Each structure stands twice: as C-alpha cells, then as structure tokens.
Amino acid sequence: MSRRKVLFVTTDQQRYDTLGCNGGTLARTPVIDRLAVEGIRYERAHPQSVVCMPSRATLLTGQYPTTHGVWMNGVPLPLDAPSVAEVLRLHGYRTALIKAHFEPFLDPFLRFAENAQSRLGTRPPGGSHRGFEHLELAAHGSVGPLHYARWLAAEHPETVSGFYQALDAELSVNAQAGGDTGAPQVKVNPVARELYHTDWVAERTIAWLDSLEGDEDWFCWMSFPDPHHPWDPPQSEVARIDWRDVPLPPGFPPSVAERDQIIEGKPRHWRLWYEGSLVSNSEAPARWVPATLTTDQVREVNARNAVECELIDEALGRVLRRIEERGWGADLDVFYTSDHGEFQGDFGLLFKGPYHVDALMRLPLVWRPAPSSGPAPAVVKRPVGLLDLAPTFCAVAGVESPGWMDGAPLPTDDRDAEARGFDQVVTEWDSELLRVAVHLRTDHRDGLVCTAYDPGTVHDGTEGELYSTLEDPTQSVNRWDDRAWRSAREHLLEVLRAHRPRPHVPKLHLEAPV
Amino acid sequence: MWALVGDPDRIEEWFPGIESSHLEGTTRTITLASGQVVTETIVTRDPLQRRLQYSSDGPMCRRHLATLDVVPIDEGRSLVVFGTDAEPPASALALGGAAGAALENLARRFEEAR
Numbered sequence: 001m002s003r004r005k006v007l008f009v010t011t012d013q014q015r016y017d018t019l020g021c022n023g024g025t026l027a028r029t030p031v032i033d034r035l036a037v038e039g040i041r042y043e044r045a046h047p048q049s050v051v052c053m054p055s056r057a058t059l060l061t062g063q064y065p066t067t068h069g070v071w072m073n074g075v076p077l078p079l080d081a082p083s084v085a086e087v088l089r090l091h092g093y094r095t096a097l098i099k100a101h102f103e104p105f106l107d108p109f110l111r112f113a114e115n116a117q118s119r120l121g122t123r124p125p126g127g128s129h130r131g132f133e134h135l136e137l138a139a140h141g142s143v144g145p146l147h148y149a150r151w152l153a154a155e156h157p158e159t160v161s162g163f164y165q166a167l168d169a170e171l172s173v174n175a176q177a178g179g180d181t182g183a184p185q186v187k188v189n190p191v192a193r194e195l196y197h198t199d200w201v202a203e204r205t206i207a208w209l210d211s212l213e214g215d216e217d218w219f220c221w222m223s224f225p226d227p228h229h230p231w232d233p234p235q236s237e238v239a240r241i242d243w244r245d246v247p248l249p250p251g252f253p254p255s256v257a258e259r260d261q262i263i264e265g266k267p268r269h270w271r272l273w274y275e276g277s278l279v280s281n282s283e284a285p286a287r288w289v290p291a292t293l294t295t296d297q298v299r300e301v302n303a304r305n306a307v308e309c310e311l312i313d314e315a316l317g318r319v320l321r322r323i324e325e326r327g328w329g330a331d332l333d334v335f336y337t338s339d340h341g342e343f344q345g346d347f348g349l350l351f352k353g354p355y356h357v358d359a360l361m362r363l364p365l366v367w368r369p370a371p372s373s374g375p376a377p378a379v380v381k382r383p384v385g386l387l388d389l390a391p392t393f394c395a396v397a398g399v400e401s402p403g404w405m406d407g408a409p410l411p412t413d414d415r416d417a418e419a420r421g422f423d424q425v426v427t428e429w430d431s432e433l434l435r436v437a438v439h440l441r442t443d444h445r446d447g448l449v450c451t452a453y454d455p456g457t458v459h460d461g462t463e464g465e466l467y468s469t470l471e472d473p474t475q476s477v478n479r480w481d482d483r484a485w486r487s488a489r490e491h492l493l494e495v496l497r498a499h500r501p502r503p504h505v506p507k508l509h510l511e512a513p514v
Numbered sequence: 515m516w517a518l519v520g521d522p523d524r525i526e527e528w529f530p531g532i533e534s535s536h537l538e539g540t541t542r543t544i545t546l547a548s549g550q551v552v553t554e555t556i557v558t559r560d561p562l563q564r565r566l567q568y569s570s571d572g573p574m575c576r577r578h579l580a581t582l583d584v585v586p587i588d589e590g591r592s593l594v595v596f597g598t599d600a601e602p603p604a605s606a607l608a609l610g611g612a613a614g615a616a617l618e619n620l621a622r623r624f625e626e627a628r
Contacts, residue, residue: 074611104608104611106604106608107548107608108531108546108548108550108574108608108612109529109530109531109546109547109548109612110531110546110547110548111530111531111547111612111615116547145548167604170602170603170604170605171574171602171604171605171608172602172603172604282604433607434603434607509611509614510607510611511607511608511611511612511614511615512607512608512611513604513608
C-alpha cells in the first residue's frame with residue numbers, strides 16, 4: 001500500500017498578508033486559497049529566525065538556530081547536520097530539493113558542497129546530500145554557482161544582464177534604484193516569463209516527478225526564490241497590478257512625523273538603521289537610507305511583490321495539476337509557507353533585519369492534508385513554529401519523529417493545539433558582522449509579543465519591546481516601559497529566560513557575507 | 515610545516531578550492547575551483563622568521579594582503595597564523611572564511627600524519 005506523498009512548498013521572504021486566504025487584497029492567489037479552504041490555515045506561524053539560512057536550517061532539522069548552529073546568514077549548515085529528508089529517505093521515500101540551499105553562495109573557491117555539486121549535475125556524489133537524492137538549486141538572480149544561473153548562462157545568455165544584480169561592485173547588497181519610482185532593488189527585467197526562476201522551479205519539479213514510478217513514495221521540497229528582493233519579475237507580467245492603484249499598507253505611517261514617533265519608541269538600532277547610520281547585517285542594502293523611502297516607492301514595491309506572489313501561485317497550480325495527472329492527488333499532503341517576512345513599507349522600512357515584529361515574523365502557513373486521510377478543514381489561531389514542520393512530515397509518513405527535533409507535529413485544530421500545549425513560539429536573532437553585534441530573543445504568547453535584548457554594540461541589555469498583537473496589530477506602541485504592562489512583561493521575560501535549547505558545540509564560524 | 519606553507523608553489527596542496535598554481539619569479543598565478551584566475555605577488559618569503567606574504571588586486575577584492583606565520587612551539591608542534599586583509603569588507607569576510615578552512619585543513623593533515 002502506498003504512503004502519503006509530501007509536496008513542501010516554501011517561498012522566500014513572504015509575509016502573511018500577501019495571500020488572499022489571509023486577507024490579502026493585492027495578489028490573486030486562488031490555488032493557495034483553495035488549499036487553505038480544504039485544509040488547515042495557521043494564523044500565527046512564526047519562524048525561529050527572520051533570515052534565510054538559519055530559518056531554512058530550522059525547516060530541515062526541526063531545530064532552533066541555537067541547536068542547529070546556523071546563527072546568522074553566512075554560517076553554513078554542517079554537512080552532517082540532521083535532516084528530515086534523510087529520515088524519510090531511509091524509510092523508502094524518494095527525495096528532491098528544488099532551489100533551497102544551506103550554504104553561502106559567495107564562494108569563489110567553490111569550497112561549499114552545494115556550490116561545487118551544482119557543477120556536476122543533479123545527483124549528489126554518494127547518492128544523497130542532506131537526505132536529498134536530487135538537487136536543482138537557485139538563488140535570487142542570474143549569476144552564481146547554482147543550477148539555475150548555470151542553465152541561464154548556458155542556454156539563454158542574452159537574458160542574464162536583464163536581471164537585477166543582487167550584489168554591487170563592493171559585493172554588498174545592491175542599493176541601485178529602478179522602476180518608475182527609483183525604489184531600491186527594483187529593475188525592469190525583459191526576461192521571458194518561462195525563463196524566470198519561478199517557472200523554472202515549477203518545471204524542474206515537474207520533471208523530477210515525471211522521473212518517478214507511479215507507485216513510489218516521495219518528498220519534494222519545492223522552494224521559490226521570490227518574493228524576496230530584488231523585485232525584478234518579468235516585465236510582461238508587471239502590468240497585472242498598476243502600482244499607482246496600490247493602497248498604502250496599514251503598517252506604513254503616511255507622515256514622516258508619525259514614522260519618527262513610532263520608531264522613537266523602539267530600541268536604538270531601529271532609528272540608527274532608519275537614518276542610515278547603522279548596518280547590523282547583510283539583509284538590506286548598506287547604502288540605502290530607509291528614511292528616504294517615498295509613498296510611491298512603497299506602492300511600487302508592493303505591486304511588484306504581489307505580481308511575484310501571483311506567479312508563484314500559478315506555478316504551484318501547474319505542479320498540482322501534474323500531480324493529479326499522475327494519479328497521486330488523493331494521497332498528497334501539501335504544505336505552503338515561507339522562511340520569513342518582509343517589511344514592505346511597515347514603519348517606513350523595506351527588507352529585513354533584527355526586528356521582531358509581524359512584518360517579519362507572521363508567516364503564511366497552510367497544510368492541506370491528503371484527501372484520502374479525511375481531513376477536517378480548520379483555522380488554527382494558536383501559535384506554531386516552522387520547527388514544527390519536520391516532525392509533521394515524519395507523522396505524515398508514519399515515521400516516529402527523531403529525538404533531535406525540537407518541534408512537535410502541527411496541531412490540526414485549536415482544540416488539538418490547546419491539548420498539546422501550543423501556547424507560545426520563540427524566535428531568535430544573533431548577528432556579529434563587521435564589528436556590530438545584535439542579540440535578541442522573542443516570545444509570542446497570549447496575543448503579546450515580547451522581545452528582550454542581550455548586550456551588543458548598541459544595546460546594554462536593558463532594552464526590549466512589548467506589543468499586543470490584538471490591540472496594536474501594526475506594533476506601533478512599545479509597552480516595554482509602560483508600568484501598566486509590567487506584570488505581563490515580567491511573565492514573558494520569565495518564559496524567555498526558560499528558553500534554553502541545546503546549544504550547538506562548537507560555535508560555527510561566519511564564513512561569508514551571504 | 516614551513517616546508518609546505520612557506521613554499522608559494524605548493525599552495526594548492528593545502529588550500530581548499532585552489533586547483534593549481536604557477537610561480538614565475540615573484541608572480542604567482544592561481545586558478546580557483548570556480549575557474550577564476552588570480553595573479554598574485556609574493557611580497558615576503560622569509561625562512562628565518564618563517565613568514566610568507568602575498569598580495570593581489572581583484573577580481574573579487576582590492577588590496578588583498580595575506581600573511582602566514584609559522585611559529586614553532588616545541589618538537590613536532592607549531593602555530594600557524596593566517597592573517598587576511600582585504601577590501602571591500604564583504605570580500606574580506608569571504609577570504610577570511612576560506613583562510614580559516616585552509617588552516618583547519620592544514621591541522622587535519624598534520625595531525626593525521628602524526
């Protein structure tokens with residue numbers, strides 16, 4: 001008897017409110033919306049890190065960043081790190097990884113395995129890599145060592161220069177502006193839609209699925225580079241949404257005075273970044289000053305972001321149609337989420353960084369269990385984490401979760417969540433880059449989000465943030481020093497102090513900027 | 515250790531990701547695993563102080579200066595210090611990471627041979 005198949009879909013840097021099923025009104029996402037109606041939609045899913053490499057490592061291992069050791073971007077996940085894909089492979093699942101990678105790509109020496117293996121083809125030496133027997137990888141653009149860039153350069157070299165160049169001549173995140181409004185990381189890209197990485201990811205996934213026998217069990221992690229910046233979708237698709245018609249997001253304070261006031265109530269590194277005087281990480285262009293962001297730029301970035309979300313939805317629809325044609329539909333579990341969010345104008349900011357608010361932490365998460373399992377549609381309001389996905393894959397496959405996983409199988413409704421103690425979710429941040437250190441820990445519990453700062457370059461360890469996500473959905477009013485909120489703050493700090501995941505020993509090195 | 519590290523024509527034996535090197539006078543040409551070719555200048559080769567320095571400009575960096583010091587500790591043990599200065603900072607980070615991997619490779623190689 002065949003087992004349930006797993007299609008694990010991730011995007012990069014997609015916030016909760018970009019999907020129709022989550023109340024989004026800009027992008028049309030009928031495929032994901034349908035999965036949400038048929039399955040389980042999570043309203044409070046948080047990553048354990050708000051940047052790519054640590055968060056992806058959590059998805060693979062089911063562990064906190066403290067435990068898997070990838071404490072910031074540029075720290076490669078060790079090759080012998082535990083992997084849910086390996087668990088499933090050892091239990092007879094065929095496994096594939098399309099796009100996602102766990103090692104830095106700024107690598108002229110090709111000393112990281114994924115960069116080196118991309119030269120050799122799609123089948124890793126030794127039969128598998130991190131549990132995946134098939135790899136086809138991509139980053140956010142048209143250059144680099146991974147499969148997509150190699151394919152584009154070899155087969156369609158005329159398209160390469162049309163993409164935004166993610167890094168500038170200094171190898172820093174590019175601040176070059178473009179589009180109609182001069183927004184950073186925006187570019188007109190003449191590439192044909194079918195050559196863009198979103199469609200490439202779907203086509204490579206379909207090609208791998210077509211290589212399987214009908215009676216095989218499989219786990220496929222299909223990961224899209226978008227809607228992560230740069231915002232350079234195929235120009236043929238940009239007219240879908242006229243940025244001039246895009247409403248300003250609720251989190252974007254329209255006046256400079258309001259933005260100033262909100263940021264003034266937050267720990268110092270918010271204002272220092274906003275004014276362009278502190279760069280704490282490689283997650284945003286160092287030469288771009290957020291205070292220069294205009295309302296039109298916010299509209300154009302949000303329009304392009306929405307176009308990219310629509311392309312992803314359509315690409316997913318094509319993959320699901322092929323799965324139906326192969327006769328696997330009844331036994332298919334689909335998971336859809338993202339590694340972290342994006343500011344998209346909230347507080348007058350773009351991109352991401354050490355800022356634990358809903359823009360970056362509240363993620364889309366939809367699980368459509370296999371129809372053959374008789375799932376009951378549900379909406380889960382209680383908090384869950386991305387670290388709960390790996391144990392869920394094990395449960396779907398009928399395999400016991402290994403002890404090294406920190407998470408637990410996702411609840412199927414709020415009663416299940418309550419019974420199994422899903423009452424909080426913790427997110428970590430550590431960065432030490434170019435003499436700037438930032439360390440924070442955040443707990444979301446009972447509709448409150450509390451962030452405590454450890455001592456760092458601009459923090460003395462007494463700073464913090466406390467918001468009610470129910471009363472203050474944009475997290476504009478920091479209650480950290482509000483005496484009326486003191487007991488709630490102390491309770492949440494106690495929870496954070498008790499958060500002591502097993503540390504990775506030894507501490508892993510930062511080996512590249514990205 | 516100095517016989518290996520101090521010989522500028524043997525870098526591909528211990529630095530992961532350098533596929534080949536060719537030395538002519540004080541000019542060394544190395545080919546990286548990515549296919550990039552880098553021309554370097556041997557700035558210092560001092561067998562008494564056991565110091566090797568080499569520099570390069572581009573393609574990924576400006577003003578790259580690498581300094582290798584082999585410090586004897588006792589019979590059969592030595593300390594290798596690998597300093598990397600480069601601009602821009604992002605490049606220095608990547609080169610520093612590669613230098614760290616090279617040091618670990620050296621340590622493995624010599625510890626296994628003991």
